[in-house]
Amino acid sequence: MSNDQTPSDKFIFPRWANYLLPLIVVCVAGGGAVTPAIVGFAFSANTLNLGYAPEQPVAYSHALHVGELGLDCRYCHTTVEDASFAAIPPTQTCMNCHSGIRSDSPRLEAVFKSNETGEPVPWVKVHDLPDFVYFNHSAHVNKGVSCVSCHGRVDKMTVVSQAKPLSMGWCLDCHREPEKHLRPLDKVYDLAWKPTPEPGETAEDAQLRVGLYQKQKLLINDEAYMTSCSTCHR
Amino acid sequence: MLKWIVEELKLPAPPFWLIGGLLILMCLPLVPLALAMRARVSTSPKTRPHYILDMDKQTKFKAQSDSPIFADGRAMRPPVPGTIAWGKKVDAPNADLLATDDHYFRGYRLENNATTGGMDTVYYTGFPGRIKVDQALMLRGQQRFNIYCAPCHGLGGQGDGAIYQRSLDIQAGWVQPSNLTDDERRFRPEGHLFNTITNGIRNMAGYGAQVPVQDRWAIVAYLRALQMSQDAPDTPDAPAELAGGVE
Numbered sequence: 001m002s003n004d005q006t007p008s009d010k011f012i013f014p015r016w017a018n019y020l021l022p023l024i025v026v027c028v029a030g031g032g033a034v035t036p037a038i039v040g041f042a043f044s045a046n047t048l049n050l051g052y053a054p055e056q057p058v059a060y061s062h063a064l065h066v067g068e069l070g071l072d073c074r075y076c077h078t079t080v081e082d083a084s085f086a087a088i089p090p091t092q093t094c095m096n097c098h099s100g101i102r103s104d105s106p107r108l109e110a111v112f113k114s115n116e117t118g119e120p121v122p123w124v125k126v127h128d129l130p131d132f133v134y135f136n137h138s139a140h141v142n143k144g145v146s147c148v149s150c151h152g153r154v155d156k157m158t159v160v161s162q163a164k165p166l167s168m169g170w171c172l173d174c175h176r177e178p179e180k181h182l183r184p185l186d187k188v189y190d191l192a193w194k195p196t197p198e199p200g201e202t203a204e205d206a207q208l209r210v211g212l213y214q215k216q217k218l219l220i221n222d223e224a225y226m227t228s229c230s231t232c233h234r
Numbered sequence: 235m236l237k238w239i240v241e242e243l244k245l246p247a248p249p250f251w252l253i254g255g256l257l258i259l260m261c262l263p264l265v266p267l268a269l270a271m272r273a274r275v276s277t278s279p280k281t282r283p284h285y286i287l288d289m290d291k292q293t294k295f296k297a298q299s300d301s302p303i304f305a306d307g308r309a310m311r312p313p314v315p316g317t318i319a320w321g322k323k324v325d326a327p328n329a330d331l332l333a334t335d336d337h338y339f340r341g342y343r344l345e346n347n348a349t350t351g352g353m354d355t356v357y358y359t360g361f362p363g364r365i366k367v368d369q370a371l372m373l374r375g376q377q378r379f380n381i382y383c384a385p386c387h388g389l390g391g392q393g394d395g396a397i398y399q400r401s402l403d404i405q406a407g408w409v410q411p412s413n414l415t416d417d418e419r420r421f422r423p424e425g426h427l428f429n430t431i432t433n434g435i436r437n438m439a440g441y442g443a444q445v446p447v448q449d450r451w452a453i454v455a456y457l458r459a460l461q462m463s464q465d466a467p468d469t470p471d472a473p474a475e476l477a478g479g480v481e
Contacts, residue, residue, distance in 0.1 A: 016248055016249050016252060019248050019252060023252075023256065027259065030260075034263050035263075038263055038266050038267055038270075041267065041270050042266050042267075042269070042270040043285065046274055047270045047273050047274050048273070048282055048283055048284075048285075049282055050273070050274055051273065051274070051275070051276055051277040051278055052277070052278065052281075052282050053277040053278065053279055054279050054281075055279045068400075069385065069396045069397060069400055070385070070396050071385055071396075072380070072381040074381050075381055075382060075385065075444075078444050078445075083297075084297070085296075085297035085298065087297070087298060088298055090443070092439065092443060093444065095439065096439040096441075097386075097397055099437075099439070100401070100406065100407075100408045100409070100437060101397070101400070101401050101404070101406040101408055102404070102406065103406075118306070119306055119307070120306070120307065120308060122300070122307075130288065130289070130290035130291075131289065131290060131291060131292040131294065131296070132288075132289050132290070132292070159277070161277040
C-alpha cells in the first residue's frame, strides 16, 4: 500500500469493477438461454430411460438363446399375441431344456430353486410404462409392429437393456406415422428383418413402400384415432 | 474486441482471475451436458431416476407384479386345484376338467378292461370333429411347430434342432430328440401325438401350458404333412400355386 493512498480509497470500486456489469449481463442472458436447454436435455426420456439394464436373478442371455440358438420370441413370451402383456415365462419353460442341459450349473440356481419350491424367480422388469398407460402387446404385434421397434435388438443383448425411450412423444411419433415401422406379419418376430430396397430405392423409401402397403392391408386406424388420448389412457 | 474495448474506454486490462473465472463459468454447463451424454450411450443397472412421479406408480397390481399380501409373493393367483377360470374360452387352463370332448381336449379316452379290471388308454385316430383340417390350420401348425418344436426336433422334424446341436457342443449328455418322421411316429394315432405335445413323453416336457388346444391339433396336422413329405414321390402333384410355396 503506497503512502499517498487516502483512507477512503479502500471504499472506492477499483477500475476493473467496470467489467462486472457487462459480465453479469452476459451471465444472466447466457445462463438464461443455456440452463433450460441443459435441463431439457438432461431430463429428457432419452437421457433418463435409455440403457437401464438391471441385474437379474439369473444371467439369462437373449444373445445366446435367441441370437445363436434361434428360439422364437414366442417360445417363452407365449401370451404376446393374445394378451396385453408379454408374459415372463414360468420356470417350467426354462426347465423344458435345463432339466437336462446345464442341469448342475450354479448360474441357474435361482431357476432350480424355483422349480423345487414353486416360488417364482424374482425377475426384474426392464421396460416399465407408467400405470396410466394401457399398452397392449397383442394390438401391436398383430398389426405389423415388430418387437424390435420398441425393444431394440434383444437378440444381440447378453444383458437386456432399455433401447428406446418409451416416452409419450416417442410413442406418438409412430402413432402419427406408423408406415415408418410397419412390416409384414410374418416378419414381426424377425428382429433382423429389413425391407429389401428395389433398384434405385433408399432404405427409407423401401420401408415407406412396405409400411404404407401394410397400413392399408392391416386396416390401421386413422391418425385421429391413433393420437386420441383415450387410445392409450382410460 | 476486448482489446478495442480496453483501448477506447481507457479501461485497465481485466485482471487475470476475472478472465479465468469467466472461462470456468462458461465451462460449467458442459459438466451436466457430458453426464447426460454419457447416460444416453451407456447402460446401468441402477434404477432409472424418476423425478416427476405423476401417477406413474398406482396402488394397483399389474400382470405378474409382486404382492406383499400373499405368502408366495404373487399378485396373480394360481387357479385353485380342480377349478377352471370363469369365461367363454374353451382353451382356458384346466378346461379339460369340464370337457366332455375327450378326443378334442385329451386325444385319448379311458376304457374299462374286463380282463385286468383296470383302465386302458385308447388313443383317438383322426382329427376331432371341431378341427377343420385346411390350409389355414396347416400354415398355423407350421408356424407353431417352428416356434415350439423345431428348437429340439429341427425344422424337418428329424431330431436335429439347434438345442440338440448345442447340447452336443457343450457335451450335456442330452438324449437326441425323436425323429418325428420315422415309422414309429408315423403310425401313431393323432390322439397319441396330441397327448405327447400336451403332457410330454420320456425326457420331453409337456407343452400344454405353452400351446393352446387348437394349436396343438394344428401342429399334429402339420406333423402329418412333414411325415408324408419324407417319402413323397419325385414328381410333385401339388397344385401349381402351392408347389414350392412352403419354405
